[in-house]
Amino acid sequence: MIPVRAVSCSISKGENIMGECIFCLIAQGKIPSSKIYETDSLYAFLDLNPVHKGHTLIIPKKHAGNIFDLDPALGGELVSFMKKVGRAVMETTGATGLNIYQNNGRSAGQEVDHLHWHLIPRFDGDGLKLWPQGKYDSMEEMNGLAEKIRARLS
Ligand code: AMP
Numbered sequence: 001m002i003p004v005r006a007v008s009c010s011i012s013k014g015e016n017i018m019g020e021c022i023f024c025l026i027a028q029g030k031i032p033s034s035k036i037y038e039t040d041s042l043y044a045f046l047d048l049n050p051v052h053k054g055h056t057l058i059i060p061k062k063h064a065g066n067i068f069d070l071d072p073a074l075g076g077e078l079v080s081f082m083k084k085v086g087r088a089v090m091e092t093t094g095a096t097g098l099n100i101y102q103n104n105g106r107s108a109g110q111e112v113d114h115l116h117w118h119l120i121p122r123f124d125g126d127g128l129k130l131w132p133q134g135k136y137d138s139m140e141e142m143n144g145l146a147e148k149i150r151a152r153l154s
Helices: 022-027 072-093 139-153
Strands: 035-038 042-046 056-060 097-101 117-122
Touching: 022 042, 022 056, 035 072, 042 072, 056 072, 072 097, 072 117
Parallel strands: none
Antiparallel strands: 035 042, 042 056, 056 117, 097 117
C-alpha cells in the first residue's frame, strides 16, 4: 500500500495507486487502521496525523463522498456512535473538551473524498484555535443573507 501522503503523481489524495478509496479499503479491513469501534454501518479509527493523540475519524462503511451524499436514515445511529466513541476518547486521553468537525470539498479542507468526522480531544489551555472569526458590515447585510438562505429552504 502506498501511504496517502507519499503519492505525488496524478492520483487524487485519498485514493491508492489503483484509484480505490482509501477509507473504503479501511472499512473493509483491506488496509490496516488503528480501529476504535465499529457497527454494521460505521467505523471509527485513529487519524494518522493527529491534532492531539487520540484524534479519531468516524466514517460510514458505505461510500459517501461528503455530507450531501449521506443517507439521512443513518442520522440517529451516527449520533449515538459519535457520543459513545467521543466519550471513550475523552476518558482515555483525559481530554476536557472535544471538537467534532467535518470537511466538505477542497475549499473546506477535505482531502479524502469519503465522508468522515474528526473527533479531536481538547485540553484546557492547549492554545489551538480552529479559525479566525469575522464580522458582517452591518445587521442589514447579515439579515439580508439569512433571508436569501431562508428563501432556498421554502
Ligand atoms: P480531511 O482533510 O478532512 O479530508 O481529513 C483527512 C484525514 O485523514 C487527515 O487528517 C489524514 O491525516 C487522515 N488520513 C489519511 N489517510 C489515513 C489513513 N490511511 N489512516 C488514518 N488516517 C488517515
